[in-house]
Amino acid sequence: MIRVVVVDDEALVRSGFRMILNASDGIEVVATAEGAQAADVIRDERPDVVLLDIRMPDVDGLTVLRQIQEMPEPPHVAMLTTFDTDEYILTALRSGASGFLLKDTEPEQLAQLVRTLAAGGVVMSPKASRALLRSHPGAVAPQDADTARVRLLSDRERDVLILIAEGLSNADIGTRIHLSQGTVKDHVSSILTKLRVTSRVQAALLAERAGVLTRTDDGATRDNRP
Numbered sequence: 112m113i114r115v116v117v118v119d120d121e122a123l124v125r126s127g128f129r130m131i132l133n134a135s136d137g138i139e140v141v142a143t144a145e146g147a148q149a150a151d152v153i154r155d156e157r158p159d160v161v162l163l164d165i166r167m168p169d170v171d172g173l174t175v176l177r178q179i180q181e182m183p184e185p186p187h188v189a190m191l192t193t194f195d196t197d198e199y200i201l202t203a204l205r206s207g208a209s210g211f212l213l214k215d216t217e218p219e220q221l222a223q224l225v226r227t228l229a230a231g232g233v234v235m236s237p238k239a240s241r242a243l244l245r246s247h248p249g250a251v252a253p254q255d256a257d258t259a260r261v262r263l264l265s266d267r268e269r270d271v272l273i274l275i276a277e278g279l280s281n282a283d284i285g286t287r288i289h290l291s292q293g294t295v296k297d298h299v300s301s302i303l304t305k306l307r308v309t310s311r312v313q314a315a316l317l318a319e320r321a322g323v324l325t326r327t328d329d330g331a332t333r334d335n336r337p
Contacts, residue, residue, distance in 0.1 A: 113138045113229045116156055118149040118175060119164040119191060124214060128162060128221070135222035146170035150178040158186050159229045162212070165190045165199050173203060180207045187228040204312045210234035210278075230280035233311050257321035263305045271298045276315040 117128045117140055125143035132138045144152040146167035153161060161179065165172035172190060179185050190203045190211040200211050210233050212224060224234045264272060267288075274284045281295045290298075299311070308314050 114158040115140045115160045116158040117143045117162045120145050120167040131218045131221055149175045160225055161186050161188045163188055165192045176206055189234050227278045232278040232280045233315050257317050260306045261321050268298050268302050272302055275311050276318050
């Protein structure tokens with residue numbers, strides 16, 4: 112059972128996410144909270160996944176994210192936002208969030224995204240990530256530098272990067288391309304080093320920024336390699 116905590120200042124959002132996720136197999140929303148209570152609730156409940164509103168009036172999501180990252184075994188966190196160009200998102204991704212979701216994400220997609228998070232994958236709305244990068248062109252390394260870093264990857268590392276951008280966990284990547292989890296872990300470590308990033312989310316953003324991936328509207332990725 113995947114344990115989830117939803118943090119949002121709007122009661123309607125909290126109850127809506129609880130209803131949708133509790134109706135899904137293998138997922139339970141064990142608690143909801145507003146920003147001020149969030150850290151205590153998460154420490155008490157020890158969830159696998161936290162869905163965290165990035166903008167709240169009492170304690171903002173970035174503050175809560177920092178509190179979560181200081182916990183001994185922090186859960187996987189996806190930021191919730193209404194705006195697909197929210198300037199706080201990139202700060203959250205650099206601070207350890209595993210991705211971000213728009214609050215109007217389709218209900219049938221929400222449970223699968225939570226499962227992806229729980230498995231250690233990356234979740235990013237494809238339309239929102241494109242809009243975010245267009246609106247904040249200086250927020251990541253220059254495109255030429257990104258492209259040069261991606262060219263340092265071997266063909267197999269590039270295959271793994273594509274699947275990271277698709278949101279797959281190490282286990283799922285191994286199944287997809289017939290590698291052991293240990294080998295996939297080694298590839299991921301090498302990818303992060305060569306791209307000079309510290310997380311899977313940053314690697315996925317850099318790959319998209321470099322123009323080597325094409326995201327379809329259903330969230331799939333395609334390699335633009337000739």
